[in-house]
Amino acid sequence: MSPYVIGVDAGVRGLREADHLLHALAAEFALPEGSFGCTHLVRGERPRVVLSFTVASEDTARRLTAMGYEVTAGPPDSTGRAVIYPGVGTLTGTVTVAEVLAGSAIDRVTVLGAPGGPPPDRRIMTRDHVRPQWREGELVLTAMPAAGGLLVPFEVPDPTPCCADH
Structure with a gap:
């Protein structure tokens, strides 16, 4: 079934x-x-x-x-x-784009503001929180540049609530 x-x-x-x-x-x-x-x-x-x-x-x-x-x-x-999703448990610490694509159900990695995808050897610091989204039948992880040439997933694990300082 x-x-x-x-x-x-x-x-x-x-x-x-x-x-x-x-x-x-x-x-x-x-x-x-x-x-x-x-x-x-x-x-x-x-x-x-x-x-x-x-x-x-x-x-x-x-x-x-x-x-x-x-x-x-x-x-x-x-x-x-x-x-x-399949492979989510392996996405801890710092992994390469190639490891993300080979070891999980994620089909593609994109970087905010950058054309095309990152090279396979680009490292992603996962913060143990990887939440890709379905887009046109593909599971896509959106990342953004971080210090030291790393990428991080766009969604942060512990976001600051709106107006937290008021």
Whole structure:
């Protein structure tokens, strides 16, 4: 039986909370190796973060519904932010672009403000927080230049809340 994708709306408002819930549910349902777990920003009247998972059976969807979550077939959009994906556990410390592409589900690395992709030997300091996004069917990691010629993922692990100094 091949896996399929479900959307899970838990009414979560922040990415950090969504990441934690995604990991907790993945552990509770023992998602198999090679699974994907993503977050999707939903705007509009009720802004929130919706989760999506690849699951092996409809039983997972039924159990999530029984837990009080709103479950739908498929993700809410095609541009999710991947939190759980093949190879994510190997993206710790400092790795090369070639290692990212060979050892994970990430298809491409881009650098903000730079045409084309970085060379395969360019090093990325992951900060143990690598969140690529789906773009036109590819899982793309956006990075930005950092000190010492390194790259870092665009999304920081612990962002400063807006207006924190007020």
